[in-house]
């Protein structure tokens with residue numbers, strides 16, 4: 001057996017099969033490129049589901065991590081540490097908000113958002129105990145905890161994991177009338193992705209997000225934007241909400257916030273909303289640890305320059321222009337997305353998303369399929385135009401064949 005086959009067989013024997021990875025075993029990576037255990041190089045067009053917006057081995061991020069590793073890595077929140085205040089202040093400022101509650105994974109941040117909205121509902125909005133309702137969208141993806149999968153519409157994510165957490169109402173994504181109809185006096189929040197990532201990079205119809213903003217404001221309901229995948233430069237703006245001129249009440253952030261180095265997530269909101277917490281009511285051993293803060297501070301500094309947003313805009317325009325040319329050519333049904341982020345629906349007779357992904361892998365391009373015949377393209381924002389063009393050429397070749 002080859003080194004690759006041995007590694008895969010061993011992984012299959014000793015890890016739960018909750019993933020079905022492409023048969024490539026990565027050993028190292030730099031920028032937009034990964035090298036496997038047999039020395040083959042692949043263009044990374046997934047970027048860790050946008051956790052690697054700044055590329056593999058980004059020098060600034062690695063240096064920040066290394067410097068912090070030599071100082072202090074973990075204190076727990078039982079004590080203050082000297083990176084914490086800067087992290088919270090600067091992240092709040094980047095978001096145009098007032099307070100930060102740091103966690104680690106995206107799902108934890110979403111859980112935190114849910115808990116915060118409920119607590120705000122009881123303490124500020126004066127909803128009767130146990131009655132708080134949160135409205136979410138169909139085809140959402142917000143993570144994998146038992147509460148979060150309770151309001152998923154994806155049977156794969158839900159089946160056999162009940163009993164489910166109550167308190168959620170599901171409405172069709174993009175439908176303001178349905179949202180308005182679902183609101184009651186016990187609604188505390190609307191939780192949505194401004195662009196639905198896992199669903200296939202679905203951009204809502206123009207005017208939808210401003211409509212959600214208006215409706216939530218009118219009804220004294222929190223608008224929670226899960227920007228874990230759409231945020232931090234991916235779409236050409238710091239937040240995808242900005243494309244529609246919308247400012248939510250709360251951002252949920254993760255993925256790229258940790259620069260692909262460490263898991264860092266956060267809920268960012270106003271003092272009114274995050275001010276509901278008292279000591280002991282919520283927490284996380286690793287949340288806001290010094291290493292996480294040091295890396296995230298560097299991420300924030302990089303985002304402040306605007307250069308990554310600019311790149312995502314320019315390269316994204318190019319990407320969508322090129323992908324647009326494939327639509328109607330017999331192999332591509334539709335292309336969606338914004339910035340350096342695209343969902344490409346392959347004509348089903350040309351193969352499943354998985355089959356296309358495997359063929360792209362044979363041509364040394366790594367992407368991920370989602371939901372049947374859709375592939376998702378989201379390279380690191382540091383990718384060069386030449387590499388992007390080369391990746392697109394491989395896609396054209398695969399679709400031709």
Ligand SMILES: *Cc1c(COP(=O)(O)O)cnc(C)c1O
Nearest residue numbers: 105106107141142143226228229
């Ligand atoms: C990835 C993702 C999550 C979950 O993040 P994890 O770090 O995997 O828990 C939540 N919401 C969105 C929109 C995501 O893309």
